[in-house]
Amino acid sequence: MNVYQFYDNGLAHASYAILSEGQIALIDPARNPQPYLDYAKHHGAKISLVIETHPHADFVSSHLELHKLTGANLYTSRLVAAEYPHIPFDDGDQILLGNVSLKAINTPGHSPDSICILLSDESNLPYAVFTGDTLFVGDVGRPDLRENVGNITEKAAALARQLYRSTREKLMALPADVIVYPAHGPGSLCGKNMSDDLQSTIGREISDNYALQPMSEETFVALIMDQQPFVPKYFAYDVMLNKKGAPPYSVAIAAIPTLNSLEERTMDTLIVDARPAAQFKAGHLPGAINIPDGLRFETWLGSIVNPGEVYYLLAEDTEQLQLLTAKAAKIGYEQQIAGLAVITKGPLQSAPLDLANFTNNQQDYTIVDIRNRQEVDANPIFNGSVNIPLPDLREHLHLLPGEKPIVVHCAGGYRSAIGSSIITAALPDAVVFDLGSHIAEFTTVS
Numbered sequence: 001m002n003v004y005q006f007y008d009n010g011l012a013h014a015s016y017a018i019l020s021e022g023q024i025a026l027i028d029p030a031r032n033p034q035p036y037l038d039y040a041k042h043h044g045a046k047i048s049l050v051i052e053t054h055p056h057a058d059f060v061s062s063h064l065e066l067h068k069l070t071g072a073n074l075y076t077s078r079l080v081a082a083e084y085p086h087i088p089f090d091d092g093d094q095i096l097l098g099n100v101s102l103k104a105i106n107t108p109g110h111s112p113d114s115i116c117i118l119l120s121d122e123s124n125l126p127y128a129v130f131t132g133d134t135l136f137v138g139d140v141g142r143p144d145l146r147e148n149v150g151n152i153t154e155k156a157a158a159l160a161r162q163l164y165r166s167t168r169e170k171l172m173a174l175p176a177d178v179i180v181y182p183a184h185g186p187g188s189l190c191g192k193n194m195s196d197d198l199q200s201t202i203g204r205e206i207s208d209n210y211a212l213q214p215m216s217e218e219t220f221v222a223l224i225m226d227q228q229p230f231v232p233k234y235f236a237y238d239v240m241l242n243k244k245g246a247p248p249y250s251v252a253i254a255a256i257p258t259l260n261s262l263e264e265r266t267m268d269t270l271i272v273d274a275r276p277a278a279q280f281k282a283g284h285l286p287g288a289i290n291i292p293d294g295l296r297f298e299t300w301l302g303s304i305v306n307p308g309e310v311y312y313l314l315a316e317d318t319e320q321l322q323l324l325t326a327k328a329a330k331i332g333y334e335q336q337i338a339g340l341a342v343i344t345k346g347p348l349q350s351a352p353l354d355l356a357n358f359t360n361n362q363q364d365y366t367i368v369d370i371r372n373r374q375e376v377d378a379n380p381i382f383n384g385s386v387n388i389p390l391p392d393l394r395e396h397l398h399l400l401p402g403e404k405p406i407v408v409h410c411a412g413g414y415r416s417a418i419g420s421s422i423i424t425a426a427l428p429d430a431v432v433f434d435l436g437s438h439i440a441e442f443t444t445v446s
Contacts, residue, residue, distance in 0.1 A: 001100050001121060003128060005181065006035055007198060010298055011059050011330060012188035014198060016130060016181055018119060020098025023048045026066065027117060027130045028183050031330050032249050033062040033069060040070075049095060051102070052076040053132025053183060054114040055242040057145050057235035058190055058299075060332040064245030077106065079113035081151035084245035089115065100127075105170050107134045109163020110141025110190070112152040116171065118178075128179035129202070134163070135171055136182040138195035140211040142228045145190075149236040151243065160221040167212060176203030189229050189299065227374055230391050234302030234331050241332050252334050253325055259312070259341040269338050270311040272301065274324050277417035277436070279316065281352075283345030286428065290421035292414065293320065298327040300418060303391040310336050314343045350424070353433035358407060359441075365433075366404045370419040371411055381409070381442055390415045397426050405431040413437035 002019040008030055016027040017039050024040055024047045040047050047070040050063045054077070064084045067074050075095070078088035089095075095102045103118040110133040117130040133141035143159035146152070154162075180200040184190050193210065206212050211224060246252075259265060262285065271288040273280055274297065280290040291300050293315070305311055313328065315321045321340050328334045358365060367385040369376055376387050388396050390410070400406065400423070408420040413436040420434035435442075 001098070001127075003119070003181070004039065005198065006030065006039075007185070008059075008330070009187075010295060010327060012185045012194075013059050014181070014183055014185060018097060018100070018102070019043055019045055020100045022046060023098045025095070025097050025102060026050045026072070028053055028056065028132065029062045029066060031060045031062050031246065031332075032326065033066050034249075036062070036066065037069070046070070047072045048097065049073045049075060051089065051117055051130075052080070052082075052242070053116065053130065053134075054111045055080055055082075055150060055239045056133075056183075057239050058184075058188065058232075059330055060238055060246045061242050062246070062249060063242075065248050068248070075104075077104070077113045077115050079106075079152055080243060082243055082245075105129075107131075107166035107170055109143055109159055109166045110134050111146045111150065112154045112159065112162070113150070114141070114166075118174070126175055126178050128181055129171065129174060130181045130183075131171065132183045133190045134166060135180060135205065135209075136184060136188075136191050136194045137180065137197045137200040137205070138209055139191040139193040140167060140209070140224065141190055142192065143224060144228055145231065145235055146239070149239045156225060157221055160224045161217060163224065164217045164220045171202065172206055172212060174202045176201065176206070178202045180205060187296070189232065192228055230303070230372055230389060232299060232303040232391065233306050234333065237307035238332055246332060247335075249329060253329060256325060256334060256337045257339045259339045262341050262343065265312055265339065265341070270305065270309060271314060272305065272311050273314045273343065273421075274320070275314070275316050275343065277413075277434070279345075280417070280421065281350035281434070284348050284350075284421075285314075285343070285346040286348055287425045288314070288346070288421065289418065289425055291418050293324060293327075294414060297324065298330050298333075300390075300415075301328060301333060302331045304394065304418065304422070305333065305336070308336065310338045312339050312341060313337050314341050316344065317342055350420070351431070351433065353407065353435065353438075355438055358433075358435075364404060365407045366401055368400065368406055368408045368419065368423070369410075370408060370415055375411060379443070381439070390419050393419055393422050394426070397423065400427070400430075402427070402430060405433060407433045407435050409435040409439045409442075411439065413439065
């Protein structure tokens with residue numbers, strides 16, 4: 001038996017292959033099926049089954065495509081009411097894979113239809129548990145993503161109560177040496193306190209995980225619901241897409257048109273320019289939003305652009321466009337791309353901020369803080385600033401007073417590049433500056 005972890009740093013997503021006697025089980029595979037096909041080919045093995053621990057909110061799975069490519073059986077909880085061909089997999093159900101077995105454990109809490117998968121070895125002893133988004137290293141799954149989406153909807157507090165019982169009655173009851181393989185690591189928005197480690201044991205989590213310490217159900221509910229991160233716009237969309245099954249990856253990518261010239265674009269369609277912020281500021285198209293490529297590009301794309309909103313995707317060269325398209329596909333947003341185009345420079349430039357003038361005359365500017373509210377509460381920077389978190393900015397531009405020049409800041413400079421471009425695109429007559437990395441010079445200001 002061999003367990004292999006595939007890890008995507010961009011979405012902090014872990015998927016798994018279990019290999020036993022020439023048969024492979026995949027758990028929570030990412031959108032691109034090729035790495036799993038390559039793994040099977042390398043080992044001369046067959047992908048026999050794919051298990052979804054729940055309909056994921058933060059990435060699109062390739063389960064349906066893998067079924068069509070390999071004939072693998074698909075398994076998920078009957079509570080999902082999945083629209084793709086599948087075999088229900090719930091409490092007590094067991095699958096044999098070579099000389100090992102996989103057993104379903106219903107663990108509602110992160111979602112009403114979550115399952116964990118217990119892997120038993122050749123001697124039928126519990127070896128590892130694949131916990132999906134129920135249990136992470138150092139954390140548990142957030143319970144607030146299924147209030148309005150999915151086959152079963154549930155209020156966050158009710159799901160948190162279910163999570164309390166799932167962790168205490170089912171996962172914590174497993175032997176201490178059982179390995180914990182979660183679906184996410186640090187940086188994922190499916191939790192709030194994940195460790196840097198990508199695997200653990202039940203015993204270690206019982207000892208170290210804040211959410212598994214002795215406490216009442218009421219205390220647990222309040223603790224888990226407090227200070228959860230924001231919910232990107234694309235999360236509900238991905239839940240429903242995963243419930244249905246995504247179109248084939250390569251086909252969807254190939255269907256995206258490439259523009260021979262930027263003049264071919266439709267003028268009222270959103271433009272996402274993914275070049276570095278400095279290049280964007282040196283010359284960009286009117287109305288363009290700058291989401292610089294980076295580790296979390298796909299998360300910010302799905303937090304700024306609405307599901308179903310058509311957009312052009314621009315980059316500095318064709319190689320970068322291919323990479324960005326693959327990132328967009330990870331969240332199902334390749335289907336919204338109206339066209340791809342290379343851009344070297346546009347007609348509009350962003351005016352540089354006179355830092356000395358701003359430092360000495362802050363009252364002459366409208367300062368827009370686009371950090372999350374928890375960040376602002378923990379570390380206020382400018383008195384009188386307007387706090388509009390970046391994911392909400394496009395919908396709340398009416399809150400900005402228009403008589404002063406606008407200075408946008410975040411905690412480090414990446415988000416402020418996005419935010420300042422959003423305001424400039426929507427309010428072309430406004431004077432907008434990006435404080436960028438200079439925010440470090442003001443972090444002691446009260």
